Amino acid sequence: MLLLLLVSLSFWARAQAGWCTATGHFYDPTSPHAPLTPCCFHQGYWHTPGSHVTGHLDTCVTYVTTCTSHGQLQTDRAVSARCCAYNGRYFPHGDVTYSEPSGCQVKCEEGTQVIQGDWTLCSNPPADAQKQDGCPHQGHHLSTNVTMVTYRDNCTTAGLRCDPSGVMVDFSAVDPDCCVKDGAYFPPESHVESEASFCEARGLYCRKTGVLEPFAYQNARCCRHNGRLFVPGEVISVSTAGCVTAQALCDDRAQGQGLVVMATHVEDNCS
Numbered sequence: 001m002l003l004l005l006l007v008s009l010s011f012w013a014r015a016q017a018g019w020c021t022a023t024g025h026f027y028d029p030t031s032p033h034a035p036l037t038p039c040c041f042h043q044g045y046w047h048t049p050g051s052h053v054t055g056h057l058d059t060c061v062t063y064v065t066t067c068t069s070h071g072q073l074q075t076d077r078a079v080s081a082r083c084c085a086y087n088g089r090y091f092p093h094g095d096v097t098y099s100e101p102s103g104c105q106v107k108c109e110e111g112t113q114v115i116q117g118d119w120t121l122c123s124n125p126p127a128d129a130q131k132q133d134g135c136p137h138q139g140h141h142l143s144t145n146v147t148m149v150t151y152r153d154n155c156t157t158a159g160l161r162c163d164p165s166g167v168m169v170d171f172s173a174v175d176p177d178c179c180v181k182d183g184a185y186f187p188p189e190s191h192v193e194s195e196a197s198f199c200e201a202r203g204l205y206c207r208k209t210g211v212l213e214p215f216a217y218q219n220a221r222c223c224r225h226n227g228r229l230f231v232p233g234e235v236i237s238v239s240t241a242g243c244v245t246a247q248a249l250c251d252d253r254a255q256g257q258g259l260v261v262m263a264t265h266v267e268d269n270c271s
Contacts, residue, residue, distance in 0.1 A: 020046035024071070038071025059083070060090035135162035147171065154178070155185035179206035198222070199229040223250035223258035236260060243267045 018028035020039035026048050028034060039046040040053065047053050047067040054065040060083035065075045082093040134143050142148075142162045149159040155178035161171040179186045186192045186206045194203030194215075199222035205215045223230045225248070230236055232252035239246045244266050251261045 018048065020048055037069060040067035040071055040073050042067075042073060059092050135166050135168050137162075137168055142168075154187040177208060177210045179210055179212045181212065198231055219258075221252040221258050223260050225250075225260055230258075232258060 018026055018030075021027050024039050024041060024046055025036040026039050027036070037049050039048055041047075042053050042065075049067050049069045049071070051067050052064055053067055053073060055063070060080050062078045062080075063075055064077075065073055068074050079090060080092075083090045134146075136142075137148075137160070144162050144164050147159055147161045149157055151158040155175045156172065158170070158172040160168045163169045174180075174185060175187070177188045179188075179190075179192060181192055181204070188206055188208045188210065190206050192204040192206055192212060194201055196203075198219060200216070200218045202216040203214070204212050207213060218224075218229070221232050223232075223234075223236070225236050230250040232250050234250045236248040236250060238248075244264055247263045247265075249261050249263055250258050252258045
């Protein structure tokens with residue numbers, strides 16, 4: 001098939017509307033007054049401008065020689081994406097281009113046009129052959145040390161990382177500003193654990209520096225009496241003497257401060 005193509009290309013000029021004259025110029029009878037365009041001479045034949053003079057195809061490269069409008073031959077080549085270039089030669093996918101008794105093998109990787117291999121076993125790999133860094137992952141090629149995050153919260157991050165060995169590995173990281181207690185992580189400025197009521201709260205607090213410290217808080221509106229806290233309006237104690245009843249109350253009406261006040265009540269018609 002290729003031989004027939006080459007033979008037909010060499011006679012292609014004679015099948016055109018014009019032809020090359022003995023002086024090497026292209027003549028078009030449909031445009032007799034058009035400027036003369038030079039033809040290309042190759043292996044005993046004149047070839048019209050724009051025609052393919054030769055064509056050659058091997059495993060990796062297609063070469064096509066064309067006659068330009070200036071009468072010059074121009075050869076273009078197209079390299080298959082399945083092949084790799086090394087040291088002026090082309091190798092198809094899977095071909096081993098370099099090997100050592102130690103077990104080092106360098107081969108062509110389809111689609112990358114880069115010679116690849118296991119350099120950990122190579123004592124003197126070819127200078128032009130370089131291993132492509134990175135990791136294949138789900139149809140994509142990731143660069144070395146690139147991370148893919150699969151989980152993240154206020155303190156922890158987890159995912160996959162492209163290891164220099166070319167393999168995706170699991171990784172996890174913890175924010176150093178977070179606090180840890182009983183295997184759990186807590187973000188800065190958060191309450192790790194606490195007990196709270198209207199009058200007081202106490203527990204552990206995570207500082208911005210990632211250090212746990214205890215805290216205690218007392219509501220200023222409450223009153224402390226005999227080691228206990230009382231909410232505003234609560235009766236602390238009651239005593240009666242004859243017709244007079246005395247009460248100790250928690251009162252927060254004085255600028256929001258809890259104060260213990262005494263209130264007395266005298267019964268009517270008491271004698």
